[in-house]
Amino acid sequence: MRLLLVEDHVPLADELLADLGRQGYAVDWLADGRDALWQGQHEPYDLIVLDLGLPGMPGLQVLREWRAAGLTTPVLVLTARASWAERVDGLKAGADDYLCKPFHPEELALRIQALLRRAHGLAVQAHLAVEGVVLDEARQAVLRGDEIVQLTAAEFRLLRYFMLHPGQLLSKSQLNEHLYDGESERESNVIEVHVKRLRDKLGRELIETRRGQGYRFLGLAK
Template identity: 75%
Template sequence: MRLLLVEDSVALADELQGNLSRHGYAVDWRTDGRDALYQAQIEPYDIIVLDLGLPGIPGLEVLAQWRREGLGTPVLVLTARGSWAERIEGLRAGADDYLTKPFHPDELLLRLQSLLRRAKGLPNQPTLKAAGLELDESRQVVQRGDEAFALTAAEFRLLRYFMLHPGQLLSKQQLAEHLYDGESERESNVLEVHVNHLRRKLGRDVIETRRGQGYCFTGVAR
């Protein structure tokens, strides 16, 4: 999942980037409100983590402008201030959730997971379930019936995206844009390699190839 992290604290951002990357997020990092305002408008992010105390343009103003311009990406706001007045102001500006500093990294991950599922109209359950598969996002293990399969980091990122979009036709370009950050190479043959790895583990027909169009996740193994 592609994530925009907007945080001006280098130490905190480094920590968050490492943790988020280990849990399957492709992270782009911006430190200034002006850069963040522009960045979210030119790239297809799945979710945004936004600090309020930013240089350039304050976080609440950035958020309000995103919403005025029709950006519907879920936004989780980070703040060092926990007043009810500020929370209400942020929710009115369009925040989807709030997290007050300091916070535990696992809480951030769970809140992001919840927001992503809500955005896709899925229930917020302990595991992600779709098309006969059950994905444990914390352990990066997928289960089908009584069989469990450990996933590499790349396989996990790809399968999670498929399971959040069951039955949908996903082009190679769309998958690349949502699975890799702005600094990564997005070669289609890399995607094909990881798709084939998933097929070997889960069954060749779990992911259908639509020639010239992309892939469709069905979860049906034959």
């Protein structure tokens, strides 16, 4: 999943980039509201984490303009402004969630997971469970009864994206856009390699290949 982090406090941004990277997210970072306004509308993000006290353009204005332009990407507001009136203003402007600084990294991680699942019509529960596959996001592993199937970081990112889009035909270009940040180099056959590894670990029926079109996540037989 590809995230946009808009935060002008560099030490906090560095910490969040490291934490979110370990959680399997591809993250682009911006520190200026004007840059965020443009990029949020032109890049395919799955979720945006937005500070309000930004140079260039206040975060609340950025959010209002995104929503006025029809942007539906989930936005989690992350700010030191903790009064109830400011929280109400953020929610009225179109925020999907609101987290005040200081915060615990685990709470941010769980709120992001919940927003992503709700955005795709999935239940918010302890593990991501779709079509017979149970994914433990904290351990980046698949649970099969008493068995734990460990995944590499790349396999985990790919499987999570598939599970959030069950039954949908996903092209290689779409997968690349959502699994890598804007600075990453993308090898031409990397998706095929990780699809094969997931099938080897979990079963060939897991993912269907549509030649010339892409892939569909089908899950496992129940």
